[in-house]
Amino acid sequence: MAPALWPRLSRVLWLACLLPLAPAEVAAELLVGNLVVSQNTSLPWPSSYLTKTVLKVSFLLHDPSNFFKTASFLYNWDFGDGTQMVTEDAVVYYNYSIIGTFTVKLKVVAEWEQATQDAGKGIVQKTGDFSASLKLQETLRGIQVLGPTLIQTFQKMTVTLNFLGSPPLTVCWRLKPECLPLEEGECHPVSVASTAYNLTHTFRDPGDYCFSIRAENVISKTHQYHRIQVWPSSIQPAVFAFPCATLITMMLAFIMYMTLRNAAHQKDMVENPEPPAGVRCCCQMCCGPFLLETPSEYLEVVRENHGLLPPLYKSVKTYTV
Structure with a gap:
């Protein structure tokens, strides 16, 4: 072999050794394509999808010259939640049952026959690795409000909000005389990263109030209301219980005393006319x-x-x- 071919051959062998360790973009240089994820529900946020709703995941091969028209393909799917499958079809349907962020991984293997230099035929194989990140969300089915409905002025009140769905991005609330939906810009949103949130407030004036609450995540939004009655701190319904009971007891004792006294007086009149x-x-x-x-x-x-x-x-x- 000519000495000039050794550097070129060494370079080819070095690339062949590095190819299995290369990133997906390098390894799939001859097998180009991308994953496409779609769902019947149209959402305005990219890479966000609904749980418990069928997803369509498909692989689109980029082959404008029809180089792989005689090749057969094998697809190895990994949905990131422990589910794997192997298909010969470039399209699969899958349903995520839990919320979270998942990465769909796909390994594509293409094989075809190709003539060799000795007038024979050999099998040629090319592979490619592809992936797509998905954020599965759940629609907010409602807000559960746990808190008092009667409170005194200048008493700190805590209301717990439990969100029935994926953690919302924002929570907005405001006190109103009546239970009406919140308009845009009517309150200041607060970021929440869990399914529960505590509201605290201290009332200074007595009256009837309504908590208007709005929660929103990347999928949906929902409203909820909570009525509360505020009494003055010096006047409470329970405050009247003891004085009223005492007054009624005294009145009954006075009536019994007068009755017994009249009976004794009538007896004396009969015995001593x-x-x-x-x-x-x-x-x-x-x-x-x-x-x-x-x-x-x-x-x-x-x-x-x-x-x-x-x-x-x-x-x-x-x-x-």
Whole structure:
């Protein structure tokens, strides 16, 4: 072999050794194509798809010169969630059941017969590795609100929001007198990276309020409302319970006392029909002129009750001249 061919042969052998270790772009230099992922649901965000909805994954070979028109292809699929399959078709359908970011990997092997220098035929094989990143999201089916519906002013309130779906990108809320949807730009969005979020607020004025809540991820958006009644801190319905109970108890005790007292008084009247001496005297003094027949009888009664009174009639001395 001519000495001038050694450098060229060494270069070819060196490239052949490095080819299996080269990146996908280099390894697939003679097998060019790309993965195309599509779904019936049209989303405005790139590489974002819905869970529990069929995905169509296809491989498109770039062969404008029809160089591989006689080749047979074998496709080895890896969907990144533990599922693998081998097909002879460049199109597969797959359904992701969980949310997350997955990488679909595809290894393509092309084989065809090619004539050799000794008038024979040999099998030629070319491979290519391709991949595509997918972000599987789940639509927000709603927001579960956990929190009080009655609270005092100047008392810190915490409301927990549980999102039924993929973690939202933004959460927006505002207090309103009525439960109405939030308009664009009406509140400041907050970034959330989990399926739960806590709202805290302190009410300064009593009244009826409504939390208007809006959550949105890259797939969908949803609204929810939570009514709450705020009482003044010095006036609470429970505050009246003890005073009212005390007042009712006192009223019942007073009614029972008056009832027993009247019953005892009636019993005394039945057992002792004659009034006491003082009452009788008073009656005689006050009502004597009306009850006695003549004034002389009245004066006689008064004289008997008051021993110090002078006699009713003075003795008349008579003289004989």
